[in-house]
Amino acid sequence: MNASVHGIHHVTAIAGDPQENLNFYAGVMGMRLVKKSVNQDAPDTYHLFYADAAGTPGTDLTFFPWPEMGPARQGTGLAVEVPFAVPRGSLAYWQERLAQRHVTVSPVETRFGEQVLPFTDPHGLALALVETDDERPFVPWADGPVPPVCQLRGMHAVRLWERHLETTEALLTQVMGFKHLGAEEGWRRYGVEGGTSGKLVEVKALPDERRGQWGTGGVHHVAWRVHDTGEQMALRDAILQVGLRPTERIDRFWFESVYFKEPGGTLFELATDGPGFARDEDAAHLGERLILPPWLESHRAGIETALPPLALPQPNP
Numbered sequence: 001m002n003a004s005v006h007g008i009h010h011v012t013a014i015a016g017d018p019q020e021n022l023n024f025y026a027g028v029m030g031m032r033l034v035k036k037s038v039n040q041d042a043p044d045t046y047h048l049f050y051a052d053a054a055g056t057p058g059t060d061l062t063f064f065p066w067p068e069m070g071p072a073r074q075g076t077g078l079a080v081e082v083p084f085a086v087p088r089g090s091l092a093y094w095q096e097r098l099a100q101r102h103v104t105v106s107p108v109e110t111r112f113g114e115q116v117l118p119f120t121d122p123h124g125l126a127l128a129l130v131e132t133d134d135e136r137p138f139v140p141w142a143d144g145p146v147p148p149v150c151q152l153r154g155m156h157a158v159r160l161w162e163r164h165l166e167t168t169e170a171l172l173t174q175v176m177g178f179k180h181l182g183a184e185e186g187w188r189r190y191g192v193e194g195g196t197s198g199k200l201v202e203v204k205a206l207p208d209e210r211r212g213q214w215g216t217g218g219v220h221h222v223a224w225r226v227h228d229t230g231e232q233m234a235l236r237d238a239i240l241q242v243g244l245r246p247t248e249r250i251d252r253f254w255f256e257s258v259y260f261k262e263p264g265g266t267l268f269e270l271a272t273d274g275p276g277f278a279r280d281e282d283a284a285h286l287g288e289r290l291i292l293p294p295w296l297e298s299h300r301a302g303i304e305t306a307l308p309p310l311a312l313p314q315p316n317p
């Protein structure tokens with residue numbers, strides 16, 4: 001059997017001020033801060049992980065807050081929007097909630113038969129809420145500011161802009177296990193395992209568009225789920241065989257990672273489902289203190305001094 005990814009594991013984006021980022025994702029969007037850590041490759045900056053109550057793979061949007069970085073340049077070779085799944089019938093709640101908190105939203109659109117509310121976060125990241133009944137693993141956050149019946153169910157898809165469609169499509173369909181599901185208004189939709197919620201990627205070819213660039217409000221990479229390192233290594237081999245250049249396996253402590261650029265330039269990651277975020281914290285107290293992987297623990301004092309203070313927003317039901 002060919003190897004395949006199983007949908008989105010997490011998406012990592014670049015934010016501006018970390019407190020503004022926390023206020024928006026925990027306070028407005030009602031996601032749980034499941035891990036407050038540092039960028040393992042640049043430990044003087046935070047790495048903030050927002051997800052459902054348990055940090056279930058597929059619900060996790062993470063940020064490197066780099067306020068000193070310029071804004072992202074929208075363009076090809078980047079993920080340009082992160083759509084979340086929300087329960088059917090909840091868009092009216094979300095429109096009101098976002099309006100009350102002065103978040104500008106676009107009109108509701110129909111995409112592939114689904115109702116979609118597009119908007120941007122305070123630092124310019126394009127988001128959308130997509131109403132769907134698709135079943136997915138999800139643990140409600142009982143103490144969150146959003147009623148569980150309306151809480152975000154995790155990532156619905158990612159949207160990529162590419163200069164050329166063919167090479168990215170070949171990778172998705174011949175190596176990563178995606179199937180082409182349909183096309184609409186220039187977007188081609190692909191899904192794995194039948195293409196249910198969280199297992200979708202939508203790609204638009206824009207041959208004349210300039211190349212995108214990382215910056216605040218932009219997606220840094222998209223991580224795809226693999227069950228274990230065996231599956232990860234099989235996929236890594238397949239990616240090598242088509243001439244791409246995956247990294248060695250990197251231990252991220254909460255999961256194991258392999259990174260590679262897809263042919264259009266978007267940074268992808270293959271991330272294992274385990275061990276998970278409860279590895280080093282009580283599941284009841286995720287995100288409350290700064291967590292460092294063991295190899296950075298001896299530098300804790302210096303790391304904490306260099307980081308700006310960060311306070312969880314007060315509940316605002």
Ligand code: ZN
Pocket residue numbers: 010012221223269
């Ligand atoms: Zn990642």
